[in-house]
Amino acid sequence: MTNRVDAQAAALNEVITAANPAVADMLSTRGRRIYFPKLGILAQSGEARGKTINATIGTALAEDGAPLCLPSIASQMNLPKGAAFPYAPSPGVPDLRQQWGKMLLDKSPELAGKTFSQPLVTCALTHGLSMAAYLFCDDGDVLLTPDLYWENYDLIFGISYGTTIATYPTFTPAGGFNLDGLRKAMAAHAGNKLVISLNFPNNPTGYTLLEKEVPELKKLLVAEAQAGRRLVVLLDDAYFGLVFENGVYRQSLFADLCDAHENLLAVKLDGPTKEDYVWGFRVGFITFGVKGGTPALYQALEAKCAGAIRANISNASMPAQSMLLAAWKNPAYAVEKQQAYDTLKTRYQEIRRVLAAHPEYREAFMALPYNSGYFMCVKPCRADPEKVRQKLLADHSTGVISLCGILRIAFSATPLAKIEPLFASLYQACQAV
Numbered sequence: 554m555t556n557r558v559d560a561q562a563a564a565l566n567e568v569i570t571a572a573n574p575a576v577a578d579m580l581s582t583r584g585r586r587i588y589f590p591k592l593g594i595l596a597q598s599g600e601a602r603g604k605t606i607n608a609t610i611g612t613a614l615a616e617d618g619a620p621l622c623l624p625s626i627a628s629q630m631n632l633p634k635g636a637a638f639p640y641a642p643s644p645g646v647p648d649l650r651q652q653w654g655k656m657l658l659d660k661s662p663e664l665a666g667k668t669f670s671q672p673l674v675t676c677a678l679t680h681g682l683s684m685a686a687y688l689f690c691d692d693g694d695v696l697l698t699p700d701l702y703w704e705n706y707d708l709i710f711g712i713s714y715g716t717t718i719a720t721y722p723t724f725t726p727a728g729g730f731n732l733d734g735l736r737k738a739m740a741a742h743a744g745n746k747l748v749i750s751l752n753f754p755n756n757p758t759g760y761t762l763l764e765k766e767v768p769e770l771k772k773l774l775v776a777e778a779q780a781g782r783r784l785v786v787l788l789d790d791a792y793f794g795l796v797f798e799n800g801v802y803r804q805s806l807f808a809d810l811c812d813a814h815e816n817l818l819a820v821k822l823d824g825p826t827k828e829d830y831v832w833g834f835r836v837g838f839i840t841f842g843v844k845g846g847t848p849a850l851y852q853a854l855e856a857k858c859a860g861a862i863r864a865n866i867s868n869a870s871m872p873a874q875s876m877l878l879a880a881w882k883n884p885a886y887a888v889e890k891q892q893a894y895d896t897l898k899t900r901y902q903e904i905r906r907v908l909a910a911h912p913e914y915r916e917a918f919m920a921l922p923y924n925s926g927y928f929m930c931v932k933p934c935r936a937d938p939e940k941v942r943q944k945l946l947a948d949h950s951t952g953v954i955s956l957c958g959i960l961r962i963a964f965s966a967t968p969l970a971k972i973e974p975l976f977a978s979l980y981q982a983c984q985a986v
């Protein structure tokens with residue numbers, strides 16, 4: 554990698570340093586060098602917008618100026634051609650970004666009055682996480698995560714950006730989130746900067762912090778930031794909104810952390826993938842928040858992130874962004890979303906019922922703490938989880954995931970009537986192996 558910093562990147566770095574030098578320190582080498590080009594093709598294209606002849610853009614237009622598209626493709630879409638075929642802007646469709654920003658406020662009322670960037674559109678959360686790694690993770694930087702985390706973090710942070718993934722036990726023996734483990738892990742990793750990831754509702758466990766755990770977590774992170782450490786806190790909110798118990802935190806931790814301390818940059822990764830059941834649409838968002846964040850700081854971070862997006866995927870799917878924008882403005886959306894939530898909640902409650910009705914299952918497996926999301930996990934008491942998984946496949950025509958010494962059960966994908974048989978099979982498989 555050359556060390557040359559383009560003048561446009563240098564200008565953004567200066568803005569960030571002037572607004573908050575700690576955030577400038579958090580940037581990776583790539584993060585310092587990236588910028589969203591204000592000159593060149595994009596600028597010239599912008600200047601030509603609305604002219605009688607605009608021979609600047611790299612898309613094809615029909616004789617009437619509409620997108621030149623193939624009827625065999627266009628006939629499958631309900632969208633106006635202009636909302637489906639052209640490129641989206643690298644940071645995302647402006648109305649969609651604005652709408653998601655508004656929805657963030659509705660979902661986490663604590664955000665009211667706090668400053669944060671405009672959300673930028675990514676190619677769903679995977680890409681958002683990847684962009685966070687691009688901006689903040691250098692080879693050898695440490696990412697701290699509970700030991701039960703989504704395995705793709707290994708590819709995104711570990712393999713692609715050379716980040717060292719350091720873990721701490723997710724739960725305390727009493728079954729709460731292991732805040733003390735986080736405290737010890739922060740202490741064990743020296744250095745000026747630490748990247749921390751928090752994912753609630755969690756994949757794989759289906760755990761979300763209890764309301765009473767949130768102030769403690771915040772206190773812990775703020776104390777670390779106060780001591781001078783630069784913290785990039787990645788909030789992977791992939792399963793946001795799917796909380797099924799009282800006393801469980803329903804807002805995003807972003808609302809608590811986006812103004813927690815000048816040395817703590819909160820980076821929210823979220824999107825409709827799981828929230829709105831559009832896994833294949835590939836639309837997500839990345840949003841930044843830091844105490845005292847100014848519009849200039851956020852615009853500079855957005856410009857860097859937009860540059861990283863442009864360098865990486867250029868822009869996310871236009872038809873998907875258009876469909877989502879229309880859906881979020883549709884009065885039926887909230888009702889439909891509630892119905893989907895109820896479907897998952899009913900399955901969650903069925904698991905609770907089945908496990909309570911079968912105390913004998915506890916001889917064979919223990920449920921890990923769960924209260925939200927798409928999944929719950931069990932730990933076989935004596936049996937090897939991989940052997941249980943194999944047995945379930947071979948003798949019960951049932952597939953679950955075995956990872957880290959536990960079994961993950963996606964109730965999101967299990968019809969209500971199949972939950973009881975699934976746990977009966979699990980019990981038998983644990984006993985048999």
Ligand SMILES: Cc1ncc(COP(=O)(O)O)c(C=O)c1O
Binds near residue numbers: 676680791826832836
């Ligand atoms: C915790 C977590 N984060 C991120 C993702 C990625 O989501 P997306 O499909 O939006 O890239 C997943 C998907 O399984 C996930 O479980």
